[in-house]
Amino acid sequence: MLHASLRRSGGSYIMTVPLSYIEQNHLNAGSRLALEIVGDELKIKPQRIRRSLNELLAATPAGLCRAQGWDELGTVGGEL
Numbered sequence: 001m002l003h004a005s006l007r008r009s010g011g012s013y014i015m016t017v018p019l020s021y022i023e024q025n026h027l028n029a030g031s032r033l034a035l036e037i038v039g040d041e042l043k044i045k046p047q048r049i050r051r052s053l054n055e056l057l058a059a060t061p062a063g064l065c066r067a068q069g070w071d072e073l074g075t076v077g078g079e080l
Helices: 019-024 053-058
Strands: 006-009 012-015 033-038 041-046
Antiparallel strands (some): 006 012, 033 041
16 A cells, blocks of 8 residues: 655645656646545546547648548548
8 A cells, every 4th residue: 555645835735646656657747636535535546638639630740641542431430
């Protein structure tokens, strides 16, 4: 079991997180975490950023090779 400690900073408390958790989840200073309170438990999970389709397309490098006829194919399932 991993352990963390609390310290006071102004009107808040700060929790230290073990380095093994940070490395396992590829986190760094400024990473966002999702918190959930269930009874007397505090659950913490990395909050992954969900990028929009426009953001993903904007990050796609220009000039990639495309399969001939790809854009003309019809839909077959649950595409966007």
